[in-house]
Amino acid sequence: MENCHCHSATSVQPGTVAHPSAHPHPLDPLSAVEISAARQILQDAGKLTETSRFPQVLPVEPEKATVLSHRAGDAVERRLVLTVLDTATGAAAEAVVSVSAAELISWIPLNSHEHPYGQPQYLFEEYDLAAEIVKADPQWQAAMARRGLTELENAFAAPLAPGSFGRADEVGRRVVRSLTFMRNFPGDSPWAHPVEGLIVHIDLTERRVIRVEDDGDIPVPAAEGNYTPEFTGPARTSLKPIEISQPEGPSFQVDGNQVSWENWKLRVGFNAKEGLVLNTVTFRDGEEDRSVLYRASVPEMVVPYGDTTNTRFWISYFDAGEYLLGKNANSLKLGCDCLGVIHYFDGFVADDHGNPVKIPQVICMHEEDYGILWKHTEPGQDSVVRRSRRLVISYFATIGNYDYGFFWYFYLDGTIQVEAKATGIVFAGATLPGVPNRHAPEVAPGVIAPVHQHLFCARLDVAIDGLENTVEEGEVVGIPMGPENPYGNAFTHRRTVLARESEASRLADTAVGRSWYVTNPNRLNRVGQPTSYHLIPQPGPTLMAQPGSSVAERAAFATKHLWVTPFDPAERFPAGDYPNQHVGDGLKRWTAADRDLQNTDLVLWHVFGPTHIPRTEDWPIMPVDYSGFMFKPYGFLDQNPALDLPDGAAKHGAAEGGCCAD
Template identity: 70%
Template sequence: MTTDTTPRGTRPSSFGVTHPLDMLTAEEITAARDILVRDGRVGETTRFPRLLPVEPDKRAVPDPGADDFDRSVLATLLDTATGRVSEAVVSVTAGTVTSWREVATEEHPYGQPPYLMEEYGRTAEIVKADPRWQEAMARRGITDTAHTFVAPLAPGHFPREGETGRRMIRSLTFHRRHAGDNPWAHPVEGLIAHVDLTAGEVVRLEDDGDVPVPMEEWNYTPEHTGPARTTLKPLEITQPEGPSFTVDGTFVRWENWSLRVGFNAQEGLVLNQVAFRDGEEDRPVLHRASVPEMVVPYGDTAPTRYWISYFDAGEYSLGKNANSLELGCDCLGEITYFDAVVADDHGHPMPIPHAVCMHEEDYGVLWKHTEPGEASQVRRSRRLVISYFATVGNYDYGFFWYFYLDGSIQMETKATGIVFAGAAEPGTRNPHAPEIAPGIIAPVHQHIFCARLDMAVDGPENSVEEENLVPIPTGPENPYGNAFTYERVPLSRESEAVRDADSETGRRWYVTSANRRNAVGRPTSYQLTPMAGPRLMARPGSSAGERAAFARHHLWVTAYDPRERFPAGDYPNQHAGDGIGRWVQADRPLTGTDIVLWHTFGPTHIPRPEDWPVMPVDYSGFWLKPHGFLDANPALDLPDRAAPGGGGHGGSGGSGGECCH
């Protein structure tokens, strides 16, 4: 019997909340579960694959200090005994369930909630108990499977009898010879278990071929790699007077920037109400920014890999898999951490200490000029770094937001970890999976991230323009052959704003204010400079092509709708396809209105031997830069390190006109 302790009409401050955009607290998660228990919605087999904050109407966010706003959560409930899925909105301040609906996972276009942490271990138990799997391992000479790793993998959407509309997971096998061994070095090629998680059984086992299991040791921890090199001399970062930023709860001020740090189980790090101070005014730039989805489609035709196209947020919950960051390893310098709390499988609070790291970094020269006979004028740049790391299976992803003194914002992802390995006869040539170590192959694949940028350039009424460089034919308008120009074209409707990067034309996109102009009479704006990498390589009509429609193009612009948060839809797991490709069919107008930019970017990875056994970081990202947002360089007032008393930006000060670059 559960005793309801949830208060009715509780104020947010009772839950440790001071602002509507604060992260969920442990008290709120507990209260939400208690309310659902009280309403008879939670039984012995109920699990919580997803619990997210319901964000307030952005047009009605109250002033700081108010304590009469609503705090609600969106809870997805899974009955593991029946596979039934429900979705509830729970107001923890009112103490009530304000909405409830059944999710039709058995009907087209299907879809399932993200996987539970407990389902990973359960998958291993189910597979290892299957006699067919045991026989397949024994045929390969492996009878001691105590440490063998059964990898639980999202199955994609490939309608098969007995699978469609059911909660499925596929499993590949990687052998561990002993505890602590690197399993990815010992792939059991051709062995695939198809598991019905609700029924608790392997509904089909594929065993294709007799490729030997690679047994060479590829462990990478210090006890296996030998003595560490001693040639690197100390590199110290010190801020004897402390950092330049201030933190009040989740509200951050650094130089001209202000913002609120958010975090949730699906998206991970979220930045809210980003503004840049111009004189005495905090001018809005972004209402909300996050990377709410990514897809990792593989380009191999082998039975063990053709179906792989992981959605690491929608299938596995990026934020729920966030690391607790460590000083000196993940973050270096004068660090401030933000703790996060998400719900575990049972709907109880699961703290993630040090989930988000914030610090300052020197970033070289910001601006410099030397006039003949005069001392050089040089100012050093620095940036505010806000970041987190998530580990999903074999890969680790870092998400880094950088804020610069000149008003620029950079988003950078860092992909590292271990490439997804398979096995082949040594020396085998495979156009889809190069050999990276003797007998070990790694398939070609992509990491396509999607950033959601809820723009607010000088307010919510914005428009979008595309700029391209334009060559001019030699002739009357270009008599010397040197002239070129540029043109900007408005993207007035959603159908016009599905666009791709073009490095040949230097294509960029501008978000312009409908209500404010700069000193030269132009609308104030911010510029999106994209990463012009490959788009989704999977063909139109393919499973990955339908499910990851957002990855088909580098830019989508939509009219703001609070229901449109995840570019592949709310439940991409086993879904036939949803999200942004469907939303833009409404063809809503985009002129002088509340708009959202969706930018896709990321590396296409052809693995190499140097990526093995653990991969150096692969970087990708984009920039948002002020373009006519300000009337002049906002960093003219930075201190001159060469002047007396001018050391403070970038390290120790110089003297006598000498300055380091």
């Protein structure tokens, strides 16, 4: 097994800027050359100073018609959109550049100082800056001294996005809040030792403390929360090895970012905000590659906390929109994150100065056995069995105390599954041991972890047999006893077209098996029904914050399990482009237009994720919490597409005739 220090990035040193490749694919991820070239274009245009920083650098995707008509060798214009922040003044702008033409296309100032506000994403250097400001502040030093905490070199200042609460000394300013944690010794996990009730409010532009809140005298928990081998003791020896071998190599083929696996074809992308992006997903049916998704990603998530204390009531992380999931992605390691015969994709993001940074092996792709796909036994005959397997494409991002894995599974029967894996360390506070707290269970002596949610939003730019689609809501329906149900056993199902946006913000309902079908009314299967795919939710609670609360406005997307919108290239992120300190944007505003949704180019936004009531077993590091959904063919294909799978029994030593006889 390789060493498992699985978070690293490699800086690409600036120098002579080479010209971008003349013939990339329109959907290829950004390269180091393109990021460098974009920065140089802004430099040459006189838009940068010594205090210019780059909170966000993303690709501009071309129009769908350009992508769908593209052929290898075609010239492609490559554009980037760069958010530029002047750290000396707080002024920000959004620039679009063409690296193909070496041209600045547009420069639009961001009006972050006026309603509805909104700040660019945080810079990595601002985390260190916040810590410096905190530790130099006399009020913070006095609060620590009052608690008897004198070894300030062991203090850890955790900078956190402040939300949006209309406070006069915060609105229109670039603000961060900092909580304090202690280490008992260098290398100690600080999360186990929260300094409860101490909040420092910081103006990052003016580089000063706005105010300090110092509420309470709860002792800092002393027990350690370390979880690495030097603290947990020798590893158990009872587990025997599991070896994954593919002596003939994997079944997938990779050409640049184009992947082919069995009947599936797709393009793998990556950017600093969304992380993993999948494009132009098709499933081969006979001699035809039939489209399923034009684009798919998890572009936003919110982590709202349910605590009422001053220390935590304001916490509601937008891990893409405030911190950038892709920029915080891990470099994955064999034996740590992925097992088997692996293909890795590297990723490139821009650092705070706009220079390219390589994240090696940021995306992992491999195959997994997945048990039985289909089986039947006729009386007096051997069983006929075929095994399932899946293609796994994944990445992990670490945002502060939490780690998130995003896994896309492709199955042999045409099913797509999306799974989010939440792990890491629960965000801790301090309490007097044994004191009940209905908002924050005690997970270790004197350590509390507030109730909270992890609400992910998947964006599915659907393309079921093309771009003209309609969404129907499906439910099972019981029939009252009577002439239509004389024996009481009958039930049926119904599907209702979601014709307009006002009808298409929906909650899941397990009592009636509510789910959603994306149909193509222009293509019929062999039983005369429109071809379709079926979105099957695995629902949990939506946003628990009350209507009218700040987070309910800012994370309005999380109040429903499903939203449907007509495609608009400007509508990429469900909480808006800049949710940091914004009063609220995104899906709620867009869908107020009540646009038509029938037989047109559609986007589905699906919200899922765990509501976490922390437990003692989540400490000091929590086992993975799984959530997700399925996207399955329903009348898309005329029969089971996996009838031609080979019998694998002979390769595994089954008796002659085996369990998988033809």
